[in-house]
Amino acid sequence: MDPIVAIAERLLGRADALADELTAAIRRAEPSYDADNLVPVEDLRTSVRNNVVYIFTRLAGGRQAPGLAPARATGRRRAEQGAPLPAILHSYRVAGTFLWSAVLDAASPADRAEALLPAAAELWSLIDELSGAVTDAYRDNVAERARSSEQTRNAMLDVLLRGDTGDGSRLWESAATLRLPRQGTFVVAAARPDRPGTEAVPRAEESLRTKGIQSAWRVEIDAHVGVVVLTPRFGVDKLVAHLARLSGGPVGLSEPYPGLDRTPAALRQARLAATGADGVARYGEVPVATLLASAPDEAATVVRSVLGPVLALPAVESDVLLGTLRAWFAADGATSTAAAELHVHRNTVRYRLRRLEELTGRSLARPAGVAELHLALEAARILRLG
Template sequence: MAHVPAFPGPTVAAIGERLFGRIDELADELTAAIRAAEPFYDAGNVVPTADLRSSIHDNLVYILSRLAGRATSDLGPPRATGRRRAEQGAPLPAILHSYRVAGTHIWSAIVEEGLGLDGNAEALLPAASELWSIMDELSSSVTDAYRETVVELTRSHAQTRNAMLDVLLHGDTGDGSRLWESAAGLRLPRQGVFVVAAAHAERLGAESIPHAEEALRARDIESAWRVEIDAHVGVVVLTPRNTIDRLCALLADLAGGPVGVSEQYHSLEQTPTALRQARLAYATGAQTERGVIRYEQVPIAVLLASAPDAAANVAHAVLGPVLALPAQECQLLLATLRAWFAEDGATSAAAAKLYLHRNTVRYRLRRVEELTGRSLTRPNGIAELHLALEAARILQIPM
């Protein structure tokens, strides 16, 4: 078996040393070559030319040290490049392309030096394999550092956005400057027409409306959202074109459950009040149903949701005898009563809705009157039964 000399061998080591001697010249050449080959770097406004050259110089030190046979294991230069480019917003494909351009340029320099040194091209073959191995190693390191930094930046960005939204949603306890700084950071106008939306979360800490900001922005609606423990909440900007009705229609399509929407307001200082309104509105909806509930359109339900203990007392005080019936009978009576209210007290319409004979509906309504002692022909009885029925629905009292 032929003896294979250990890398780098005298020829390659000599070339590595000679190239090390002209490292500044190579850094200049490579800077120009990369800017010519990669459009992203040619712009020069995201990654300044001096920054690019400094990174190239540091990476060349590592590459040429390896080729010259100098002991080195410091992958700091490519990792620093990856971190810095991620912070600058450079695309990863452009970074990796620049490393491929660098590898080709360095190989040309090796060949040129090697032929000028002893003209023995065969002696350069080990350098080719080693050079591309080094470039792969550098590319992997820069990629790892880039992705790690992107994750860190994303986490930091999310934390910053949450902090800014917290100022909006829960109020600025200082002089008000943080409110306007937060609005600017979230790209919300200081004055305008706003609403707060609160969507029911199926799981703790989950988005109820997937990618809400992007989904609304695609429809020219600006907003800022965050996930809270029990709800997905957002501040939404309305315009003459993007009205409250259009927003509610979109939210109904996008959300998988109930969404509460506050009254419209005109100053971000009113956002905490609007958040309470949106939460109360969404609390009045059945969690298993989709739909948008506007705060100002459901005053009775909002009143009950805002005082759950009192609402529970009303439900049990008025409907207690009905709730005490066997579950099936209780559900039949309350479903009939609910249909009667939904049809504005029209017995025939309620019967058609329930696919029942009108006499069956009359019988069930009389049964409710007998059990509760409330009359559906008197205003007080109608009001109390309606309030109790809504309280039972909102609080999901077992029936």
């Protein structure tokens, strides 16, 4: 008989005693296992015995080895118990050293020379196999619980944003889950992403947490939405500056409000502000844009009625005329300033504006014409029509 097979069979007969000794050794070597409230002794001993039986059955050439299911179950349990993964892997190194010593003690001098060198490699390979199965199951469990936790957070945040609070108890349950106070000063932020379903404000919740600010965020198809708790030291102005540094796109903020039950109305304000925003905008700061965003069908009618003939031109010509009008408005009607911004002669700007007046039937010399053209231009920007 192969000497290592004989040694493994003898040690299998001592599986219970070895499990007792190895359990004690692990508890001495690894402080995390020396606390019964983390991993109970009997739980640890059961896992140790399963591993001892697995290793020596394999070394004995047994075809009916228990398999890796017990190791995977151990990995899941340790994750649920909160045992640190480094401590678990350390316990396997302790086990490898202990079991190799047991093999040496059970071997005769002749056996040591003939068979133990290849047996050492096989034993440590089995230790790696078991620790790998534990690690994979541990990480799978952690990932699954993280997904479950994220789903719960999204559901609780949905209660706040949509106002589905039932008798009110769900509101407080949601606040507790999201770690938000029931009363305070809140603001809803809505940021428009470059691509659907992505974070428009990178690491928003984490970055605010580093400043001591509580918030809860989630990604929706058309917006990245968050409920933020303001403080006396971190008010709306600081939030605007913070979000402006993090996001390069439009972000809308609601008016501050005192109770979470008002979050649905605040969400609507934030979305409207974001629709009309160029950067970070507070609800009420851009009243014309907010008005147009709140009535998109009517805004589209204004665009067609006022700018229809311009939009009907070839795209290149239409873009030139509308870009010139935007520059003229941005320059408060100063033709020379607009020309410098566009890198053209001021007479070119005058020509383009006259052409636009002819097409629209509106005069930039009359207040009513200026108002209608500005309103239509803003509506086109918000609706992305030109």
